[in-house]
Amino acid sequence: MASNSRQLHFIFFPQLAHGHLIPTVDTARLFAMHGVKATIVTTPLNALLFASKIQREKQLGFDISTMVIKFPASEVGLPEGCENVSSITSQEMTPKFLKAVTLFQQPLERILEELRPDCLVADWMFPWATDIAGKFGIPRLVFHGKSSFALCVADSLIRHEPFKKVSSESEAFDVPGLPDQITMTRLQLPDYIKDTAETDRKKLMDEAIKSELTSYGVIVNSFHELESAYTQHYSKVMGRKAWQVGPVSLCNRNNEDKAERGNAAFIDRDECLRWLDSKKPNSVLYICFGSIFRTSAAQLNEIAKGLEASGQDFIWVVRKVNDEDREEWLPEGFEERMEGKGLIIRGWAAQVLILDHEAVGGFMTHCGWNSTIESITAGVPMVTWPICAEQFCNEKLIAEVLKIGVGVGAKEWCRWGDDPSTKFKVTKEDIERAVSRVMVGEEAEEMRSRAKELKNMARKAVEEGGSSYSDLNALLDELRLNCP
Ligand code: UDP
Numbered sequence: 001m002a003s004n005s006r007q008l009h010f011i012f013f014p015q016l017a018h019g020h021l022i023p024t025v026d027t028a029r030l031f032a033m034h035g036v037k038a039t040i041v042t043t044p045l046n047a048l049l050f051a052s053k054i055q056r057e058k059q060l061g062f063d064i065s066t067m068v069i070k071f072p073a074s075e076v077g078l079p080e081g082c083e084n085v086s087s088i089t090s091q092e093m094t095p096k097f098l099k100a101v102t103l104f105q106q107p108l109e110r111i112l113e114e115l116r117p118d119c120l121v122a123d124w125m126f127p128w129a130t131d132i133a134g135k136f137g138i139p140r141l142v143f144h145g146k147s148s149f150a151l152c153v154a155d156s157l158i159r160h161e162p163f164k165k166v167s168s169e170s171e172a173f174d175v176p177g178l179p180d181q182i183t184m185t186r187l188q189l190p191d192y193i194k195d196t197a198e199t200d201r202k203k204l205m206d207e208a209i210k211s212e213l214t215s216y217g218v219i220v221n222s223f224h225e226l227e228s229a230y231t232q233h234y235s236k237v238m239g240r241k242a243w244q245v246g247p248v249s250l251c252n253r254n255n256e257d258k259a260e261r262g263n264a265a266f267i268d269r270d271e272c273l274r275w276l277d278s279k280k281p282n283s284v285l286y287i288c289f290g291s292i293f294r295t296s297a298a299q300l301n302e303i304a305k306g307l308e309a310s311g312q313d314f315i316w317v318v319r320k321v322n323d324e325d326r327e328e329w330l331p332e333g334f335e336e337r338m339e340g341k342g343l344i345i346r347g348w349a350a351q352v353l354i355l356d357h358e359a360v361g362g363f364m365t366h367c368g369w370n371s372t373i374e375s376i377t378a379g380v381p382m383v384t385w386p387i388c389a390e391q392f393c394n395e396k397l398i399a400e401v402l403k404i405g406v407g408v409g410a411k412e413w414c415r416w417g418d419d420p421s422t423k424f425k426v427t428k429e430d431i432e433r434a435v436s437r438v439m440v441g442e443e444a445e446e447m448r449s450r451a452k453e454l455k456n457m458a459r460k461a462v463e464e465g466g467s468s469y470s471d472l473n474a475l476l477d478e479l480r481l482n483c484p
Pocket of ligand 1: 018019022023261289290292317347348349350351352367369371374
């Protein structure tokens with residue numbers, strides 16, 4: 001608990017997607033553990049995802065609660081019950097969903113009017129939140145859910161436009177002005193960065209950057225020791241005010257908390273742990289591409305063949321593009337041959353619980369920032385398979401800067417909802433090669449030992465006196481001074 005006694009009241013307002021909700025709820029809990037009164041504002045179905053966890057925190061004496069606002073599904077033409085990005089099943093639903101979240105402005109204003117908090121922490125995807133907080137004379141903090149590295153790379157790309165100086169989509173260029181030499185290709189860049197067309201997404205990005213500049217500052221789910229050159233670049237060169245408070249997933253201290261993040265797990269917690277307990281340390285590869293992305297049957301088939309060829313034990317979280325496909329994506333007899341060797345999870349996995357188990361020795365990931373930092377926190381090296389958003393940047397950080405992962409060979413950024421395998425299929429051979437490099441041999445041992453060092457640093461960062469612990473308290477002290 002911070003030394004100064006005045007209790008601050010923070011409102012947390014996450015975007016309605018697991019990759020945003022999960023770390024924001026963890027951040028709210030972390031703040032409550034530091035003596036803050038934390039109120040999470042979200043819609044009914046999203047509130048249900050973490051209701052029992054909040055209840056447990058209250059019983060432990062923390063001042064944390066949820067306030068529910070209606071999701072305006074019918075107003076924008078979405079079916080009732082579609083309150084989370086993971087319920088979007090077609091490209092046409094995306095603009096409707098984005099429209100729906102802009103309608104939260106008034107309800108949020110009413111909540112600020114009623115509760116009169118000291119600070120609003122709102123997701124970066126709500127650029128209008130800075131003005132709303134301003135109306136009530138309170139600071140707005142941006143919750144980014146990205147690494148400092150990715151924020152620095154994006155800034156350099158937008159500022160210097162190095163991608164305009166190459167003559168083909170696959171020609172490499174340097175991203176200028178960064179602490180390390182980082183090269184990228186146009187293929188790896190999001191369309192909202194490299195294209196000039198005024199799309200809704202580009203407009204949102206521009207507004208988000210403007211609102212970040214006028215906000216009080218940024219909360220980052222990372223820790224100084226992980227990417228210190230970039231946290232410094234972000235504040236000293238880019239002039240942003242930021243607090244590194246992560247890894248926020250470390251507020252989940254017991255198996256119950258670790259297993260209950262997001263949806264209900266497909267496989268019972270104890271069954272999953274028993275399966276992992278039967279395996280040798282560092283022998284299991286965990287495969288998961290986040291909460292939203294669905295893989296095509298053809299690509300799943302290739303992954304299955306690559307896994308079998310690698311000879312490694314695995315836990316594979318499968319989310320298919322087309323649920324009608326049934327099991328035709330699996331090679332003939334695959335499950336029988338993999339009996340005892342592989343566990344397929346056709347639904348939600350207790351990811352942090354799995355990653356934290358000593359049997360897990362590698363993580364094949366789409367490089368979403370939460371998955372990346374959760375893997376680092378567990379000391380697990382990665383097979384990187386970026387798909388969309390800022391995931392190609394995260395791959396650079398993992399494989400080239402931190403040297404705790406190997407790329408599977410994904411080459412091209414995809415719009416959310418598109419099928420990357422129509423552009424570029426990662427082959428069985430690519431998968432086998434990358435998995436073997438991360439799981440066995442001298443190179444694997446070196447990566448693992450670097451990952452374990454980062455794991456120790458991560459845990460120290462959130463302990464009393466650690467860098468993230470101190471950054472969080474420094475933010476609270478500053479706000480107490482500025483919001484008397
Ligand atoms: N997650 C999980 N089980 C799953 C899939 C995802 O617990 O089966 C969690 C994962 O631990 C992470 C979040 O969902 O906290 C996914 O966030 P990330 O940034 O990695 O990817 P996104 O889903 O935003 O693409």
